[in-house]
Amino acid sequence: MLHDEPALPCLNNLMKKQPVLTVPVERITWEGLDFPVSLDADWFAHWLKEQPGLDFSLEKPLTGNVHLERHDDSILLRGQLQGELHFTCSRCLDPFTGPLDCTFDLLIKTSRAPVPAQEMELDSEELEEEYFQGDELDLNVLLREQILLALPLKPLCREDCRGLCRHCGANLNRESCSCVAPGFNSSFAALQNLKND
Numbered sequence: 001m002l003h004d005e006p007a008l009p010c011l012n013n014l015m016k017k018q019p020v021l022t023v024p025v026e027r028i029t030w031e032g033l034d035f036p037v038s039l040d041a042d043w044f045a046h047w048l049k050e051q052p053g054l055d056f057s058l059e060k061p062l063t064g065n066v067h068l069e070r071h072d073d074s075i076l077l078r079g080q081l082q083g084e085l086h087f088t089c090s091r092c093l094d095p096f097t098g099p100l101d102c103t104f105d106l107l108i109k110t111s112r113a114p115v116p117a118q119e120m121e122l123d124s125e126e127l128e129e130e131y132f133q134g135d136e137l138d139l140n141v142l143l144r145e146q147i148l149l150a151l152p153l154k155p156l157c158r159e160d161c162r163g164l165c166r167h168c169g170a171n172l173n174r175e176s177c178s179c180v181a182p183g184f185n186s187s188f189a190a191l192q193n194l195k196n197d
């Protein structure tokens with residue numbers, strides 16, 4: 001009877017780290033290549049450990065597809081990913097769960113050949129431009145950047161979140177407090193009415 005070598009725990013940890021999200025550049029042709037992507041809790045945990053300032057976590061894996069296409073000296077990436085994240089409301093500081101849609105068009109130059117000025121103007125209108133050198137395209141870094149761009153700047157638990165009282169810190173979605181500041185409140189209410197019209 002054969003016995004399997006017991007796996008070393010540290011090796012297990014190493015092998016668990018990230019899904020393989022690198023694409024050999026030679027596989028990207030003008031016909032295009034669809035690369036299915038699923039970013040799970042492990043992938044996010046790995047990222048958030050490296051960038052601890054980020055204030056969100058994963059509820060449902062971010063899944064979708066990245067389409068890669070060769071265009072002369074560039075690679076065109078069209079990505080579409082959907083998932084659900086845990087956010088902290090920027091007004092009331094309550095945690096909440098919300099959808100994240102991450103769609104992007106990205107043009108990556110594979111050489112630093114000078115681009116005619118006219119062409120450059122066209123590119124910069126619709127597409128972000130990046131440079132790349134090497135044999136493998138690492139989607140990890142690219143996807144991190146695109147997810148950051150897709151995140152709401154000021155996440156709100158709901159459109160009309162009433163936030164916290166400036167004086168006593170009460171969560172005004174759940175309770176009302178007695179420290180009324182008439183001047184502030186009335187002008188704020190007027191602003192809100194303007195916005196809602």
Ligand SMILES: [Zn+2]
Nearest residue numbers: 089092157161
């Ligand atoms: Zn809120």
Ligand SMILES: [Zn+2]
Nearest residue numbers: 165168177179
């Ligand atoms: Zn108060």
